[in-house]
Amino acid sequence: MTSTHLVIGPGSGEDAEDSAELSPLRQAILATEGVARIYPPANVPSKIVRAVGVAASSVRAVIEDFLPSAEEDAVAHRSVAVAENDEGSSEIRDEKILDSASSEVTSISVRIGTTAQANVPQTVRAVAQALRKIHGEHVAVTVDVVHI
Amino acid sequence: MELMNNDEPTLDTLSMWLQDQQDGVQTPEHRELTRHINECPSCSQRIAALKRVDQVSADLVSTEVAVQKKDTTWLDDLMANLVFETLAGRSIPLSAEYDVDNFSITEGAILAAIRGVADSMENLIIGRCRLVGDVEEPTSPIIVQVSATVRYGAVIAEVTDRLRELITAEVHRVCELNIEAIDIEVQDIFGSPLEAGE
Numbered sequence: 001m002t003s004t005h006l007v008i009g010p011g012s013g014e015d016a017e018d019s020a021e022l023s024p025l026r027q028a029i030l031a032t033e034g035v036a037r038i039y040p041p042a043n044v045p046s047k048i049v050r051a052v053g054v055a056a057s058s059v060r061a062v063i064e065d066f067l068p069s070a071e072e073d074a075v076a077h078r079s080v081a082v083a084e085n086d087e088g089s090s091e092i093r094d095e096k097i098l099d100s101a102s103s104e105v106t107s108i109s110v111r112i113g114t115t116a117q118a119n120v121p122q123t124v125r126a127v128a129q130a131l132r133k134i135h136g137e138h139v140a141v142t143v144d145v146v147h148i
Numbered sequence: 149m150e151l152m153n154n155d156e157p158t159l160d161t162l163s164m165w166l167q168d169q170q171d172g173v174q175t176p177e178h179r180e181l182t183r184h185i186n187e188c189p190s191c192s193q194r195i196a197a198l199k200r201v202d203q204v205s206a207d208l209v210s211t212e213v214a215v216q217k218k219d220t221t222w223l224d225d226l227m228a229n230l231v232f233e234t235l236a237g238r239s240i241p242l243s244a245e246y247d248v249d250n251f252s253i254t255e256g257a258i259l260a261a262i263r264g265v266a267d268s269m270e271n272l273i274i275g276r277c278r279l280v281g282d283v284e285e286p287t288s289p290i291i292v293q294v295s296a297t298v299r300y301g302a303v304i305a306e307v308t309d310r311l312r313e314l315i316t317a318e319v320h321r322v323c324e325l326n327i328e329a330i331d332i333e334v335q336d337i338f339g340s341p342l343e344a345g346e
Contacts, residue, residue, distance in 0.1 A: 121251070125244065140246070
């Protein structure tokens with residue numbers, strides 16, 4: 001069983017395509033009372049440093065709908081890349097959407113902006129509830145409010 | 149107007165963008181920067197702050213240009229703090245029902261919210277705004293420090309009391325910080341006796 005970490009981006013703009021996997025999550029987040037918008041994830045890697053072969057079971061899979069190349073390359077084989085972010089730290093990320101039979105969504109991250117009148121603590125808890133309705137009680141949710 | 153790969157646009161660039169936006173400019177560079185601003189919370193907050201500065205400046209100029217104080221330190225103070233406050237800053241935790249969850253709000257978002265309610269007041273402009281204390285520790289006592297400029301003729305005690313009420317309500321709306329005190333330092337007066345009807 002491979003654990004999968006979903007990073008939800010805004011999924012809009014010229015370069016980004018919606019994906020069947022992430023679209024329902026994005027819709028659920030945006031439908032939550034108090035949520036104004038979804039922001040792109042922080043620390044988007046500036047470059048892919050090198051590609052290495054790693055057993056899929058040992059990696060934290062990342063599906064990044066904000067990087068169009070990740071979706072375009074979503075094919076059957078599993079190539080794993082080590083990405084380096086601006087701070088120089090390395091993160092292993094799988095560019096491929098893994099077979100649903102062998103992977104399970106264990107965590108979801110999203111950065112949001114809230115409306116001017118929203119109660120922010122209640123809003124983030126409501127977002128987590130909405131995501132759990134889709135992926136189950138076990139999923140760990142990270143919500144970062146970056147704009148009000 | 150230029151936006152390089154990973155570089156953040158400068159305040160000057162954002163100011164130019166705002167002017168172009170008001171003038172209806174639609175160049176590719178403008179559209180590129182618009183896209184960046186829409187996706188960048190820091191730049192969105194800076195644009196909002198620049199719009200407020202524009203509004204305040206226009207209000208003052210329209211009242212009576214001839215008697216405006218030449219000393220605009222309050223405006224300089226506001227501008228100097230704008231960039232600092234719109235950075236994401238520290239990550240401030242929010243409580244969660246599940247241990248596996250991780251909820252937070254950026255310090256910059258809270259400061260923007262505080263500035264937003266302060267800007268709703270006609271007789272006051274805030275300059276510096278800081279959260280003093282260990283905001284990353286949920287129960288740690290926090291002091292909100294604000295510097296302000298009050299309009300000539302306004303009763304300072306009434307204005308600061310009202311600001312304190314608004315900040316208290318806004319902080320409770322957006323986060324769960326343990327606010328111990330809200331310190332407001334009035335540093336200057338803006339406006340003029342003429343404007344105040346004297």
